[in-house]
Amino acid sequence: MTEAQDGGPRRILVTGAAGMLGSQVLLAAPEDVEVVGTDMREAHGVDVHGVDLTDEAQVQSALFEAAGRIHGVIHTAAYTAVDKAEEEPELAQAVNGDACGVLARAAARAGAPLVVVSTDFVFDGTRTEPYPVDHPTSPASVYGGTKLSGEHQALAAHPDGACIVRTQWLYGPRGGHFPGTMQRLARERDRLSVVSDQVGSPTSTLELAPALWDVLERGEAGVYHAACEGECSWYDLAVATIEASGIEGVRIEPCSTEEFPRPAKRPAYSVLDCSKLTELRGAPLAPWRDALLTYLGGDSE
Numbered sequence: 001m002t003e004a005q006d007g008g009p010r011r012i013l014v015t016g017a018a019g020m021l022g023s024q025v026l027l028a029a030p031e032d033v034e035v036v037g038t039d040m041r042e043a044h045g046v047d048v049h050g051v052d053l054t055d056e057a058q059v060q061s062a063l064f065e066a067a068g069r070i071h072g073v074i075h076t077a078a079y080t081a082v083d084k085a086e087e088e089p090e091l092a093q094a095v096n097g098d099a100c101g102v103l104a105r106a107a108a109r110a111g112a113p114l115v116v117v118s119t120d121f122v123f124d125g126t127r128t129e130p131y132p133v134d135h136p137t138s139p140a141s142v143y144g145g146t147k148l149s150g151e152h153q154a155l156a157a158h159p160d161g162a163c164i165v166r167t168q169w170l171y172g173p174r175g176g177h178f179p180g181t182m183q184r185l186a187r188e189r190d191r192l193s194v195v196s197d198q199v200g201s202p203t204s205t206l207e208l209a210p211a212l213w214d215v216l217e218r219g220e221a222g223v224y225h226a227a228c229e230g231e232c233s234w235y236d237l238a239v240a241t242i243e244a245s246g247i248e249g250v251r252i253e254p255c256s257t258e259e260f261p262r263p264a265k266r267p268a269y270s271v272l273d274c275s276k277l278t279e280l281r282g283a284p285l286a287p288w289r290d291a292l293l294t295y296l297g298g299d300s301e
């Protein structure tokens with residue numbers, strides 16, 4: 001990554017800094033970096049500047065004026081309401097697609113490398129083996145389509161400096177997520193039905209956040225996949241979460257996607273082949289069960 005030419009600390013912009021992943025990215029920042037966090041909303045425990053990424057003037061100001069020169073960007077902000085996106089495709093496109101292009105153009109002008117966080121939803125999920133980074137994309141939802149548009153716009157606007165990092169099934173200390181919902185429901189009910197025919201890799205933000213910094217520091221422009229090792233269904237993840245949380249008296253039953261219809265189509269199998277990232281870092285992200293236990297043993301409640 002470009003060193004600060006002015007002798008000051010390298011200044012890195014992190015978008016979505018109030019979100020589940022972005023807040024963890026801020027906390028995982030290397031010591032020699034000054035982080036400028038931006039979001040639409042206030043964050044608990046992290047310093048965040050208000051920037052609406054759909055407003056080009058605000059993006060320009062964030063990169064070139066507000067905090068002084070920016071030396072790199074980690075872009076985690078997104079319209080993440082997967083089902084609601086089916087009703088609000090324009091807004092989802094503005095945030096996930098077009099804002100990504102605006103940010104990439106500004107980063108290219110600043111000569112700053114850009115890491116864009118993307119999703120397994122760019123694939124349709126019809127494979128039965130992990131998706132390589134260069135596998136043809138085919139999103140089956142509005143959310144997936146708008147995130148893919150963001151990937152394309154970033155790579156087109158900043159071909160030498162944009163890294164796309166696709167991830168999946170995120171959870172972590174800050175924000176709402178599947179393991180947290182399972183803990184709550186398991187305490188409220190004596191029976192839970194959980195989908196067992198969708199397979200992916202649960203990924204802790206505690207694992208992913210340092211990997212994003214490594215991609216910013218050392219990654220070559222292009223696409224990476226980043227997820228915890230191994231694969232499971234939502235049902236497996238629910239069982240592992242409840243068992244590790246020591247919650248008793250609840251029966252967890254597998255059900256099919258058909259029995260639990262949602263507005264947005266989910267990929268049935270979206271495990272990502274992360275070998276390119278493993279090569280870059282010299283090691284894979286932790287196995288999903290280990291990462292889950294680490295998270296549950298920490299401040300998960």
Ligand SMILES: NC(=O)c1ccc[n+]([C@@H]2O[C@H](COP(=O)([O-])OP(=O)(O)OC[C@H]3O[C@@H](n4cnc5c(N)ncnc54)[C@H](OP(=O)(O)O)[C@@H]3O)[C@@H](O)[C@H]2O)c1
Nearest residue numbers: 016019020021040052053076077078080119167168169170
């Ligand atoms: N969660 C997952 O399982 C998952 C899986 C694969 C990929 N990803 C990707 O990982 C990244 C982080 O996800 P996350 O779950 O941490 O998301 P999150 O908690 O929803 O955080 C995203 C943040 O972006 C902000 N944002 C939305 N619109 C904005 C705008 N116009 N300008 C500035 N900020 C805006 C949101 O603010 P508001 O809350 O006010 O809207 C929110 O604070 C996203 O790129 C997502 O697509 C997530």
